[in-house]
Amino acid sequence: MYKIAASLQLFLIALQYTTSDVAADPTAVNYVTTSCRTTRYPSLCVRCLSRYATSIQGNDQKLAKAAISVSLNNANSTAGYISKLATSSGLKPSVYQAVKDCVNNMNNCVTSLYQSAQELQKMAQSRGQNFEWHMSNAETWVSSALTNQNTCARGFSDGSIDGPVKDAVIRRMNYVAQLTSNALALVNRYALRHKARIHVP
Template sequence: MFYMLVLVIIIGCTTTTSGAPTPTSMDFIKASCKTTLHPPLCVRCLSAYAGSIQGSDHRLAKAAVTVSLNEAKSAASFISKLARVSGIKPREYQAVKDCISTMANSVASLSQSVQELEQMARTTGQAFEWHMSNLETWVGSALTNQNICSRGFVVNGRVKDAVTKRMVYVSQVTSNALALVNRFAVRHRKGIHKP
């Protein structure tokens, strides 16, 4: 059963296309993704959103956090399924249960982040700084919880390998989202962003 579960793991951005991308919007995404730790992954995950991003730092950050939320939900679902696999060792089972809890926190933080981004589309000054502080805290917290999940497995084996591989990917997507949120903040403060 475990082998079948692992075979169904598809690591890839779970996005939907929103508008036709233009060369200009793809150039914007590529340039923005250079500020992340994982540029090729960033471009791949956000290319489906190019048509709706249209050079907007705010919409780029929102798309990146949305992708991160979708990937975190997918990983949480995968880990929940692992808890029901027969033959899992007791220590692995406990690590999986702990991981389910930390991933629930990660999903909650990213959900709050998407909501915060929706509210800050046209904010400025102190209101922007307050929303941005919340946003950076929540995305950072989501990333921390993802890292805690992958470090919780002390028993080597297939379960640890499967969870670690999945969590490394999700953490990279979330790290990219945090970098693009920070980029949005810097460009907004300098007045060089497009709403």
């Protein structure tokens, strides 16, 4: 069974309490909707992030962190699900190997997303080259997470692997990959908007 570190567990629990219990104001929701147009899956982006609109309040850094948090939460759940599959009896050797490899990929994915969230947190107190350093790290970690997700999915591309296990894994991996793709787009957007602001004469 996949287990997360205590610090990561606290991070995910904290995320649950950032959701606004009251209706977000239209301006805050509009900011999220407009920002999501820069992602590859805008409808999914709006659906997942509009609930955080009140706490985001038009802040690029908070938007990027919320996107990473949503991706992290889902990646962690998927890692646990796939770990359970690895203990299932009756799996064909090829399916078992693909599942086992995917467990490693998803463990790495969760770590990468957590690291990216940590970098974004550090950026809130950083300036100049230090900010750029943390931003580059955050982008690298999210890209790494996406690579691990895609590697997991490719492990099931062998024609000899078929059936409900493959279908279940691919379905979950596609969803998490879409969330992570959106998170990367919003992190990149944050970087570009920050650079544009500091170069305004």
